[in-house]
Amino acid sequence: MTTLADAVRTLIGAELAATDAELARRYPGDPGTRQPVHTVYVPADAFSAGTVRAWGDQALAALDTHAPDAAALAAVLELPAGLAAEVYDRVRAKLRREPVEDLRIDFEDGYGPRPDAEEDAAALAAARTVTATVADGTAPPRIGIRMKCMEAAVRDRGIRTLDLFLTALLDGGGLPAGLTLTLPKVTFPAQVTAMVRLCEEFERAAGLPAGRIGFEIQIETTQAILGPDGLGTVPRLIDAAAGRATGLHYGTFDYSAACGIGAAYQSLDHPAADHAKAVMQVAAAGTGVRLSDGSTNVLPVGPTDRVHDAWRLHYGLVRRSLARAYYQGWDMHPAQLPTRYAATYAFYREGLDAAAARLAGYLARAGGEVMDEPATARALSGYLVRGLDCGAVDPAEVTERTGLTRQELDALARPTGR
Numbered sequence: 210m211t212t213l214a215d216a217v218r219t220l221i222g223a224e225l226a227a228t229d230a231e232l233a234r235r236y237p238g239d240p241g242t243r244q245p246v247h248t249v250y251v252p253a254d255a256f257s258a259g260t261v262r263a264w265g266d267q268a269l270a271a272l273d274t275h276a277p278d279a280a281a282l283a284a285v286l287e288l289p290a291g292l293a294a295e296v297y298d299r300v301r302a303k304l305r306r307e308p309v310e311d312l313r314i315d316f317e318d319g320y321g322p323r324p325d326a327e328e329d330a331a332a333l334a335a336a337r338t339v340t341a342t343v344a345d346g347t348a349p350p351r352i353g354i355r356m357k358c359m360e361a362a363v364r365d366r367g368i369r370t371l372d373l374f375l376t377a378l379l380d381g382g383g384l385p386a387g388l389t390l391t392l393p394k395v396t397f398p399a400q401v402t403a404m405v406r407l408c409e410e411f412e413r414a415a416g417l418p419a420g421r422i423g424f425e426i427q428i429e430t431t432q433a434i435l436g437p438d439g440l441g442t443v444p445r446l447i448d449a450a451a452g453r454a455t456g457l458h459y460g461t462f463d464y465s466a467a468c469g470i471g472a473a474y475q476s477l478d479h480p481a482a483d484h485a486k487a488v489m490q491v492a493a494a495g496t497g498v499r500l501s502d503g504s505t506n507v508l509p510v511g512p513t514d515r516v517h518d519a520w521r522l523h524y525g526l527v528r529r530s531l532a533r534a535y536y537q538g539w540d541m542h543p544a545q546l547p548t549r550y551a552a553t554y555a556f557y558r559e560g561l562d563a564a565a566a567r568l569a570g571y572l573a574r575a576g577g578e579v580m581d582e583p584a585t586a587r588a589l590s591g592y593l594v595r596g597l598d599c600g601a602v603d604p605a606e607v608t609e610r611t612g613l614t615r616q617e618l619d620a621l622a623r624p625t626g627r
Contacts, residue, residue: 235448236495239591241623243598244499245310245351246553247540248458250321253331253354258338261349265308267543269301272510275516276547285517285550295558300550303600308546309352310599311537312340316370317358317393325366332370336377343385353389355427359400368407375422381413390424391458396432398442398449405451423453425501429460431467436483443492454498457489458539461503477503477526477538486535500573502530502538509548520548527552536595550599557596564589565610568621572611590621 231276251260276282283293298401316328331446335354342348354374357367378384408422426446428434436442447454464485465475477587505526523545531539540549568589596602604615
């Protein structure tokens with residue numbers, strides 16, 4: 210027997226209906242698609258149909274020269290011998306098969322100001338190359354451009370480049386499924402609203418479905434974290450995107466410089482960077498907007514000892530980001546790919562047995578030393594899904610340890626209800 214009448218529950222449900230709808234709109238959860246582990250940054254004038262393969266070949270050459278076998282890589286990165294052998298073989302296979310997961314053709318800082326005719330030609334050439342590489346299967350899973358920002362001095366140029374690029378893609382057969390656009394140096398929500406307006410107008414003029422074009426927001430200015438009114442800006446940027454924001458990318462060097470940090474101390478692990486990224490993480494949680502860490506400008510070039518130093522730094526930064534749930538970052542040079550994948554694969558392989566055992570125990574209600582809750586089960590399954598997506602672990606390994614198919618694992622990692 211209960212005390213409350215059914216009418217009370219009906220009343221409460223009616224009063225919270227609008228809140229339920231708002232919760233579903235603002236916090237839809239993860240989109241359930243593969244997230245790349247990195248974004249490779251290539252100036253527009255350096256991009257060609259051979260760029261992805263060239264990056265893979267240069268990365269393999271760096272391994273051949275500076276870490277020709279698993280033992281050599283283990284010595285550089287202080288990996289256990291057994292783990293190093295597994296990681297090394299997978300890294301080499303990845304560099305041969307799919308060296309780049311996400312590529313951004315840069316028309317902003319990496320490209321700089323050019324005569325209009327030159328940038329027009331570069332935008333058209335980029336689109337035609339993207340169309341050709343998508344058609345022949347040599348394009349990475351995600352590819353697109355970083356346009357110039359919405360500040361007055363470069364706004365018109367950025368809009369024109371975006372228009373040329375998208376129009377040429379349509380002329381070549383359509384927008385690719387993995388199209389990704391990046392809006393840099395955002396300071397105010399109105400600039401995101403303007404980007405939404407551009408997308409809407411282009412879709413309308415081109416006869417595309419509403420919402421077809423999304424974009425990433427780069428967090429490179431202090432105003433993108435804290436507004437002049439003292440309130441957090443990131444949630445307002447996500448809201449201004451009206452469902453089109455796909456990611457938030459931290460800009461290491463622009464943000465550091467804006468904070469007055471000296472060039473020698475600008476890094477992904479600076480306290481100012483940690484603060485900005487923590488704000489981004491909380492603001493994006495549950496929204497379906499994904500996070501990407503920035504880059505390091507210490508490149509693995511030169512003599513072997515210098516390459517090893519740069520590799521150790523990059524490896525450590527990638528591992529640090531992964532532990533903090535920043536599952537993506539920016540790579541600036543082909544020789545950073547070995548440590549990007551080595552760090553990512555080591556992260557998932559060394560935790561495979563423990564994560565699978567905990568998840569299997571949760572599903573069997575087996576108890577043990579740790580009593581996990583549904584949220585932790587989602588995190589455990591999400592960890593395994595990410596390892597599968599990037600190639601760190603194989604489906605058979607996960608199924609053997611958990612008894613779950615990929616479809617069942619996805620359902621646990623990305624539940625449709627709360």
